[in-house]
Amino acid sequence: MTIYADNAATTKMSRTAIEAMLPYLETDYGNPSSLHSVGQHAAEALAGVRQTVADCLGCAPRELIFTSGGSEADNQALISAARIGERKGKKHIISTAFEHHAVLHTLKKLEREGFTVELLPVGAVGTVTAQQVAAAIRADTCLVSVMYANNEIGSILPIAEIGAVCRERGVLFHTDAVQAAGHLPIDVREQSIDLLSLSGHKFHGPKGVGALYARQGIPLTSLIEGGAQERGKRAGTENIPAIVGMAAALREACAHLDENAAKVSALRDRLIAGLAEIPHSALNGDPVDRLPGNVSFCFEGIEGESLLLLLDAAGICASSGSACTSGSLDPSHVLLAIGRPHEVAHGSLRLSLCEWNTDDRILAEVPRVVAYLRDMSPMWRDLVSGKRKFIL
Numbered sequence: 001m002t003i004y005a006d007n008a009a010t011t012k013m014s015r016t017a018i019e020a021m022l023p024y025l026e027t028d029y030g031n032p033s034s035l036h037s038v039g040q041h042a043a044e045a046l047a048g049v050r051q052t053v054a055d056c057l058g059c060a061p062r063e064l065i066f067t068s069g070g071s072e073a074d075n076q077a078l079i080s081a082a083r084i085g086e087r088k089g090k091k092h093i094i095s096t097a098f099e100h101h102a103v104l105h106t107l108k109k110l111e112r113e114g115f116t117v118e119l120l121p122v123g124a125v126g127t128v129t130a131q132q133v134a135a136a137i138r139a140d141t142c143l144v145s146v147m148y149a150n151n152e153i154g155s156i157l158p159i160a161e162i163g164a165v166c167r168e169r170g171v172l173f174h175t176d177a178v179q180a181a182g183h184l185p186i187d188v189r190e191q192s193i194d195l196l197s198l199s200g201h202k203f204h205g206p207k208g209v210g211a212l213y214a215r216q217g218i219p220l221t222s223l224i225e226g227g228a229q230e231r232g233k234r235a236g237t238e239n240i241p242a243i244v245g246m247a248a249a250l251r252e253a254c255a256h257l258d259e260n261a262a263k264v265s266a267l268r269d270r271l272i273a274g275l276a277e278i279p280h281s282a283l284n285g286d287p288v289d290r291l292p293g294n295v296s297f298c299f300e301g302i303e304g305e306s307l308l309l310l311l312d313a314a315g316i317c318a319s320s321g322s323a324c325t326s327g328s329l330d331p332s333h334v335l336l337a338i339g340r341p342h343e344v345a346h347g348s349l350r351l352s353l354c355e356w357n358t359d360d361r362i363l364a365e366v367p368r369v370v371a372y373l374r375d376m377s378p379m380w381r382d383l384v385s386g387k388r389k390f391i392l
Helices: 015-026 037-057 070-087 100-110 132-135 158-170 240-255 257-275 304-311 335-336 362-376 380-384
Strands: 064-067 093-096 118-119 141-145 172-174 195-199 210-213 281-283 295-300 350-351
Touching: 015 240, 037 064, 037 240, 064 070, 070 093, 070 100, 070 141, 070 172, 070 195, 070 210, 093 100, 100 118, 118 132, 118 158, 132 158, 141 158, 240 257, 257 281, 257 295, 281 362, 304 350, 304 362, 362 380
Parallel strands: 093 118, 093 141, 141 172, 172 195
Antiparallel strands: 064 210, 195 210, 281 295, 295 350
């Protein structure tokens, strides 16, 4: 039986989400922009689920735009805030060195357009403080973008404190909450969040659908032109089945958030304790303030790709970092940002758990595979013989 421990990459859809979607695939399949009854049934569903998502985030329904996922939402949030700042003569943006590439690549694009981007260091456990943000804000700062929780190492950042600093200084604050939504409490009002991105497939909803929260009064820049959908800020016929499924999954996740977090955190902590017994290994990320389901380790003397393939052969699905960059031979930018050397960063493993996981074979198979790979590794022989010095 396969153990799926790659929930940070994507999750299995819940039965609740699937059943919520079926009517909008089979009978209520209309275009919500159509005036006839079939279209209006779809429009009513769209209004209802917009309220559902708003309730989960603590915002108003009209402050939500449905997108194709977290990457599009990140792009629209950053570009919109940049355009607002540009009109005011403010072109300085603050973010962090270990953001998702949907943020980092968009910031690179804005740099080519003349914006100045400052990436704050995240330290050894992967976090930034409100004090760091406050010290970096300048008179020409138009945006601060700090992720809610890191997708690779699981560190949770002090979003409310950073939001309070930005609100006090009159700077827009965006958070990429793709890994947090459905797993951590979110209240955009209490946390002083101006813009927030999320994606349905990270909490047992469908792929290809997400949402952007933009506080009322923030004018959004359209990335897709062609129609008046989503208050004219995201053209294209809404994907009603996917949006309905995402809303149902988010509502269910938020309703069971505390109990799921307690269950998954207990499993996470058992795995961390067990894997920490492997010699010359190190936990990545904050040991306390981390996502309930995130277990991230580096093992010296092995290659992460070989580790993943052998674990897969043993029936365990895991990853070495972000799914969006898993085809790259370069070490994770997140691990480099927290100070892992290249040769150590290459030997990384991310296990990301959900409420349906158990620790069945993981604690047996990972140490076995690590030992097997080390036995074959010339680098490991050099380390053991003293030709090279251990780092971990």
